[in-house]
Amino acid sequence: MPQIVVTIDGKTYRMACAEGEEAHLETLAADVDGKIAELRESFGQIGDLRLTVMAAIMATDQLFEARRRIGELEGRVEADAVDRAANDEDGATARQAFIRSLDETAETIERITAKLAGEGR
Template sequence: MAETTLVIAGRHYPIRCRDGEEAHLAHLASLIERKARQAQQSTPGLTEVRTLLFAALFLADELNDMKREAIGRQQSLALETEDEPAARAVEALADRIEKLRDRLAVDAPGA
């Protein structure tokens, strides 16, 4: 087990993690730290606990927005996938109509 110290909202948090995860945890801590600073700037005088609470709420809000966006994309892709066979059928019909038009133009009197 590895040990690392994360600094969030000016406080040091020694934690244990699996070997090799230190950099990843430091990155996650930097995301939390950024949101904690945002909370402190928008509402000066917050206690440490409230600062971390607001940081967590900011991160949860971002995560929720991303999930909604991902669901919207998935639904859009699903609709496109469902529309694909219909689009192919329309294209095939259009090709047949063009061929019939060309044959009629050739067979038409005076052509």
């Protein structure tokens, strides 16, 4: 299992990760480091643990919002699928009605043609 070293808030941490996930873990660690730096800039020296907890809460809030948006978008996709299915049914019904109308028109033309052919003799 690969191990990498990341730096968060000036401290280094050795971390294990799955094969091929090294760059992803480094990106996540850099994001956490950035959040802590942002908080330190806003609040000053309020303690490492408090900054870490605040950064975790910020990240969790972003995750919560992303999950809410995903749920909202999934609901829209589902509603759109239902609408499309209803439109497909309406379209199929309209096509069937059009086909019936064409069949009736063709039968009428055939009857008229037969009458005209009979009168022409």
